Amino acid sequence: MRRARQRADAFWARLVIWQEVHGRSSLPWQNTRDPYRVWLSEIMLQQTQVSTVLGYYERFLARCPTVAELAGAPEDEVMGLWSGLGYYSRARNLHRCAQEVVARFGGKFPHSAELLQTLPGIGRSTAAAIAAFCFGERVSIMDGNVKRVLSRLLAFDADLASGANEKLLWKAADELLPPEGDTEAISRYTQGLMDLGATVCLPRQPQCLICPVEALCEGRRQGDPARLPVKTRKLKRSSQSLWLLLARSGNGDAVWLQKRPATGIWAGLHALPVFDSADALESALPAAVRPAARHLPPFLHVLTHKDLHLHPVEVDADSSEMCGLAGRWVAAQDWPALGLPAPVRRLLEARAARPD
Secondary structure, eight states: OHHHHHHHHHHHHHHHHHHHHSSSOTTTTTSSOHHHHHHHHHHTTTTTTTHHHHHHHHHHHHHHOHHHHHHOOOHHHHHHHHHOOOOOOHHHHHHHHHHHHHHHTOOOOOSHHHHHSSSOOOOHHHHHHHHHHHHOOOOOOOOOEEEHHHHHHHHHSSSSSSSSHHHHHHHHHHSSSSSSTTHHHHHHHHHHHHHHHHSSOOOOSGGGGTTTTTGGGGHHTTTTTGGOSOOOOOOOOOEEEEEEEEEEEEEEEEEEEEESSSSTTTTEEEEEOEEEHHHHHHHHOOTTTTTGOEEEOEEEOSSSSSSEEEEEEEEETTTTTTTTOEEEEEEEGGGSSSSSHHHHHHHEEEHHSSSE
């Protein structure tokens, strides 16, 4: 037990020193203890690269600089600000979470990871990150980078596809934390784990020779740290073909958009009408406009678990011809601000940019 504690103390101490000198410190959500900004960045960074998040983060803060302003923003505006980041359930939960922080906690984020987890969209690791960075709580995070660092440090080779094994790794992570009360060390240690996984302990080619904890790493001692972590479950990819109706008003300055249902593909977003087949799309068109329908080149949009093969069909129509189809005309100057699926936005931008 004593030897394990000595090893843990050596680990967190080296990581804290390394982070202060070599870790990342220039990102806009760092060097702050504002839980709103930390929370916003943590949600945006889930399964999204830092380079992608930067612009969205700044735009979100420009429009909603406080949790109260986010809570009071219209849902469509929130989805519009998020449009293009993907995983849109994050945006819906973000909005709901802000509203609950205002309603339940008077506009102030709770200080404990336990209470933070009761808010929409905040899981155990996100709650721990907010609590550690902002309030110095002694809690462990467990994102993908941290799983990799700790699996290699401890030579933890149990399959992390198992929830029970992940809990074991989390328990081991708790034993490596800096001591209670050292809030600066806890914050810097938490950031150091993230930084080490992002810049040194890489998935395929770990940079062991420059790692500050190389001498403590059991995976390195065993000779093949890149084999860790172990996760055998593979995502099964699927594919789907969809037909998109791009209806343009007679003068071309508006498009017909529908609000998608709360569940299913592109849930809650504004999109072109979606059909499962070309025949279904044609049947929905008024007879008067069917002969002039133009089949545009199909294109592929890749999601995490699925390939979408999208087939746009363009028609010119007026209000009377669209009256049988749910949706509304949205002017060219208005649709860019709406929450649109990324492939729909790209299609509309491409058609808007074409020469007359």
